[in-house]
Amino acid sequence: MTLNSDSNSTEAMLAKQGFWMLTPAVVFLAIFSIVPLLFTIVFSLLRYRLLIPGVPKFCGLQNFIRLFADSQFIESVGHTAEIVLIVIAITVVGGFLLASLLNHEMPAKRLIRMMVISPFFIIPTVGALIWKNLLLDPASGVFAILFKHFGQTPIDTFAVMPMAMIIVIVCWQWLPFATLILLTSLQSLDMEQMEAASLDGAKSMDNLRYIILPHLMRPITIVVLMELLYLLAIFAEILVTTAGGPGSATTNLTYYIYSKALLEFNVGTASAAGLLAVVLANVVSAVMAKNIKRSVGL
């Protein structure tokens, strides 16, 4: 009896200590996420423009109604989805193929891997500007020079297909990430299991389907999750290359809100759109939540 009540009180004390150790981090996170989110909700219901003098006034859902009537806003949601889906598809499939290739035993293995993963560590503004100027500039970028060398007329890629160029740059940043994660995971694959399966007459397609892909499901889920988090919010790459243009051809949701917020200082509209971005991200992560919990073994 004494022992039991003793361990109970130790446990209660431990729970209390745990609570206090957790509190600073939770409060800090709340101050920087929940508190501003509440402000965003309030602002989204106000007619509030910093460049037009006057007191902010309650305007109901007008900001939202105006947003849905704005074709640029609708377009920006579409552009966001386009970037996220295409980049995830390319980097996961490409990353898997590249990882399978790099998983072979080969000379200069370390050097080759170092080169492949490098773009992931590059500051986004650096990567984007190098692509835009040094590589893709229509007058003296390296591709233009190669085109001229072979008697072709160089294309001003950022004018003709701006969105494709943004996607190329973002894929270049994220392919190394997918490759690195999947390669590490492939290396932990049980080779004996594969050899045994081969001896039993399994073809390499069978190995792929029944051993390799199931083994990679967890890492692929995590790659998709991490990329989702970052790709929904792509900003710097667009800011320094196209500034959302030409027109609004490369304006994603993040850039749309940025232009409403810090270029037009339209607090009400920016907040309404910001709130919708939060809702969108929450829907996506709610769909992913089950997979995440399973993948990290919570």
Next chain:
Amino acid sequence: MNHDKPNYYAMAVSAVLALLIAFPLIWMLLMSFKTDFNAARNPLDFSLGMWTLKSYKSVFKDQAYFLYLLNSIVTAFGSTLLALALALPAAWALTFAPSAKRSGVMIWILSTKMMPAIGTLMPIFLIYNQLRLLDTQLGLVLMVAAGNLPIIIWMLFSYFKDIPFGIIEAARIDGASVPQEIFSFLLPMAAPGIASTALLSIILAWNESFWTLNLSGANAAPLTAFIASFSSPQGLFWARLSAASCLSVAPILIVGWLCQKQLVRGLTFGAVK
């Protein structure tokens, strides 16, 4: 398939692909040793007279470069220290003093990371303006730390989880207080994991390009903003852009190369090792 015999076909294909992937960076390095004029007019000419350190000299001569560099260092290290100071006790609580609500708390912590930064840009900007935190190092340190804190807590949790609970229990039976338990037992055992967490945090903070671009101006702008300033057309600037870029990415690139393994583990919260 990982046969022991080296596969030269795989190597040839891999080498070509690796060169293609790294080409933008190799090209950036080559262009940084030209003059601005030659980088734009004669990019393919690598004869002896073309090589020069002029672009690096010009970046260093520009006093502002060191201000940007200092701001990057303060933001990266400051936010990492702050985030670790908050995350270490939190991860201890989640691992070694778990309550019934643990899973809910952990998902909530991660959900703050899933909230897009843009959703709070307007209020943060206005609050920062009121508190005079706009364009200050402190403002950036706080914001970047808040952005990385969820990932850091999750990562530390994944390392703490692997520590045998028996050792911690033994310490408790011997009457160790919570600070003793953390400083004398947990920290020494988890030191490699904490170090990788810190490195990942520094990498993420160094490259953070949303808040650093939107909340900084002439005073607190780190290297991300310095490079972004090259996007405005200012005539010939490619060699200087390349030199400044090389200087800005080199430290993090080297750190990244050295700790690939730890990064994979960290970025997947221990699910891939």
